[in-house]
Amino acid sequence: xxxxIEQIFPYAIIFTIPLLITALGGLFSERSGIxxxxxxxxxxxGAFSGAxxxxxxxGIMPNNQLALWIxxxxxxxxxxxxxxxxxFASINLSANQIISGTAINLIAAALTVFLARNITGSGNxxxxxxxxxxxxxxxxxxxxxxxxxxxxxxxxxxxxxxxLLISTFALYKTxxxxxxxxxxxYPQAAEAAGVNVRRVRxxxxxxxxxxxxxxxxxxxxxxxxxxxxTVSGLGFLALASLIFGQWKPFGVLGATFFFGFxxxxxxxxQVIPELxxxxxxxxxxxPYVVTLIALVIFSKSSQAPKxxxxxxxxxxx
Amino acid sequence: xxxxxxxxxxVLLGLLAGALLMLFIGSNPIEGYSxxxxxxxxxxxxxxxxxxxxxxxxxxxxxxxxxxxTGLFNIGASGQMLIGGLVATGIGLTLDxxxxxxxxxxxxxxxxxxxxxxxxxxxxxxRFNVHEVVSxxxxxxxxYWTVYYVVPGYxxxxxxxxxxxxxxxxxxxKVPFLSELFAGSYVNLGLFIAVIAVIxxxxxxxxxxxxxxxxxxxxxxxxxxxxxxxxxxxxILSMLISGGLAGLGGVAxxxxxANTIQIGILPTQGFDGIAVALLGANSPIxxxxxxxxxxxxxxxxxxxxxxTEIPPEIANTIIAIIIYFAATSVxxxxxxxxxxxxxxxxxxxxxxVKKGEL
Numbered sequence: 001x002x003x004x005i006e007q008i009f010p011y012a013i014i015f016t017i018p019l020l021i022t023a024l025g026g027l028f029s030e031r032s033g034i035x036x037x038x039x040x041x042x043x044x045x046g047a048f049s050g051a052x053x054x055x056x057x058x059g060i061m062p063n064n065q066l067a068l069w070i071x072x073x074x075x076x077x078x079x080x081x082x083x084x085x086x087x088f089a090s091i092n093l094s095a096n097q098i099i100s101g102t103a104i105n106l107i108a109a110a111l112t113v114f115l116a117r118n119i120t121g122s123g124n125x126x127x128x129x130x131x132x133x134x135x136x137x138x139x140x141x142x143x144x145x146x147x148x149x150x151x152x153x154x155x156x157x158x159x160x161x162x163x164l165l166i167s168t169f170a171l172y173k174t175x176x177x178x179x180x181x182x183x184x185x186y187p188q189a190a191e192a193a194g195v196n197v198r199r200v201r202x203x204x205x206x207x208x209x210x211x212x213x214x215x216x217x218x219x220x221x222x223x224x225x226x227x228x229x230t231v232s233g234l235g236f237l238a239l240a241s242l243i244f245g246q247w248k249p250f251g252v253l254g255a256t257f258f259f260g261f262x263x264x265x266x267x268x269x270q271v272i273p274e275l276x277x278x279x280x281x282x283x284x285x286x287p288y289v290v291t292l293i294a295l296v297i298f299s300k301s302s303q304a305p306k307x308x309x310x311x312x313x314x315x316x317x
Numbered sequence: 318x319x320x321x322x323x324x325x326x327x328v329l330l331g332l333l334a335g336a337l338l339m340l341f342i343g344s345n346p347i348e349g350y351s352x353x354x355x356x357x358x359x360x361x362x363x364x365x366x367x368x369x370x371x372x373x374x375x376x377x378x379x380x381x382x383x384x385x386x387t388g389l390f391n392i393g394a395s396g397q398m399l400i401g402g403l404v405a406t407g408i409g410l411t412l413d414x415x416x417x418x419x420x421x422x423x424x425x426x427x428x429x430x431x432x433x434x435x436x437x438x439x440x441x442x443x444r445f446n447v448h449e450v451v452s453x454x455x456x457x458x459x460x461y462w463t464v465y466y467v468v469p470g471y472x473x474x475x476x477x478x479x480x481x482x483x484x485x486x487x488x489x490x491k492v493p494f495l496s497e498l499f500a501g502s503y504v505n506l507g508l509f510i511a512v513i514a515v516i517x518x519x520x521x522x523x524x525x526x527x528x529x530x531x532x533x534x535x536x537x538x539x540x541x542x543x544x545x546x547x548x549x550x551x552x553i554l555s556m557l558i559s560g561g562l563a564g565l566g567g568v569a570x571x572x573x574x575a576n577t578i579q580i581g582i583l584p585t586q587g588f589d590g591i592a593v594a595l596l597g598a599n600s601p602i603x604x605x606x607x608x609x610x611x612x613x614x615x616x617x618x619x620x621x622x623x624x625t626e627i628p629p630e631i632a633n634t635i636i637a638i639i640i641y642f643a644a645t646s647v648x649x650x651x652x653x654x655x656x657x658x659x660x661x662x663x664x665x666x667x668x669x670v671k672k673g674e675l
Contacts, residue, residue, distance in 0.1 A: 037450065085641065088645075089641070089644055089645045093645045093647045093648050094647055095644045095645045095646075095647065096644060098390055098392075098450060099591070099595060099640070099643075099644040100641070100644045100645070102392070102588070102591055102640065102644075103637060103640040103641040103644050104641075105588075106588060106592070106633070106636065106637035106640055107634070107637035107638060107640075107641060109633070109637075110630055110633030110634040110636070110637045111634050111637070113628075113630045113633075114338070114628055114630040114631060114633075114634050117628040117630060118342050118628060123628075123630075233454075233457075233458060236454045236458075239451065239454070240451055240454070240455065243448075243451060279466075280466060281462055281463065281465075281466040281467075284462040284465070284466075285458070285459045285462050285463070288455040288456075288458045288459050289455075289459065291451075291455050292437075292441065292447075292452060292455050295441065295445070295447040295448075295451060295452060296441060296445045296447060299445040299446050299447050300445075
């Protein structure tokens, strides 16, 4: 059993990272008071713009990892620009945030395939090469931990974990974090204390756009290598992780890792004898069923930001 | 009246955005739209296909709109469609009955399948206050994987692993008189069931105590509770009906428009239902017309794509943009209010802004 875990652990991590960064983005948005079910669409935008820019850059500078990093940056920027649609609708126009998020999902899915079809003819964009997994010297020699965490690892994994740490610090130890959280809990009080609620909420949504765009592009540069017009529901899974993780950065880390591990098990179950005893359908629906159960368990003690999803009305006390 | 104007303006803005996109890729939008209209309406067969394309969307639109009236956001119409279609297909491939009775059993099976799939989120919402948006999304993926393994396991097609066996003629909602009437179109009995559903849903919402209670719960569940209504029971009932309607959409799609069920696809009609409900202002008649409009966009794009360089995804793009404008209708309402103000020079108060749903 241990060798099985050792084998699938690196894959589980690869699968976890895009989910983690997207859910973390969702965390910033919801903590500021804006529900963002457009994460899926923002991921698609990131996957598309990342794949597209890398596709062209690799033509100009072949065999250069810089192209991949630039692609990730482009994806984050595209995510920001797109998330502004959601921010504008839900902050300035008091739109229903669920509908606005749904619109973001629909626009992203349709528009990217429309554009990709015009560019490549098939609607798919394949990049020449992504990041190569490497064994980190010395650290990978450490028993147990080395095999689990430092073999077949991507540089992006460490980058995203750093973002997680910085986000946690920003959220709990800085003035910005305090203001962000207060806007999600009781925006009228925050406003009375002199906080510009709308600006803070814009920041929250923008961060979610940048992070989800990044998440979408990470799929392209690690395990997918090709934009196909969808991220197969990962954005929704990120949303579930956010709730499962109770709107806390390390809760989200645990939830996304759970999903990453469960999905990897389901994907490789057929080639691993110890797992092939389970019917594949059980392994595939396992994460979703567990999420439903978790929602029931947490429903009594939900840590959801109290004002999330509510239009800000400074007259309401 | 105001909601109609808002919807029409949203459609107009969406079409305008579509035209800009066509210009952007170097095509002629007037030519594009004229081919799109021709593709959907040119002859009786194409009109039939437009109506057939609209049929599942009428059901999902009704489904989402009905739940919406109770303040519930059913984002799981896709999953309910899949299960409804799976149950109906399973019955159609297994039972050997005369066509009329078989179809009746299939339709009822699909209705129950969809209702059951929505019952779970409804129960979780009523009993544990689990938000239905997340639970219905989870149920979508559970339905996706259920179909993914049940179809190849029990109803595998002769040639393809990825779809079910073809339904026999006796288990198809297609009937000769309709196909002949529409010159070989794939329009089918699903359309009739959809029209009946529109009428029944309109009746329930507008004329029955149940409809009144559901709306009351949607407006203010605490007030409804205070008035002695059984809020939790109404929430579950609303989800059951909503899921049943989506299940019927699955029946229409998989045993009417098509004669197989494919694996690995979440039917997009489930999400179109949200769009249609929004555009139709949650009224059954509005949903019907919005769905027919979507049917026209979808069925016309094939012809447009054949005659021009414009990819068929333009239909989805236009629809998505329409939703965005419908969602931000406050912008449009403000413009209308501004226009009125200018004309009458009276000091009118701003439009009433509805509070966020969540």
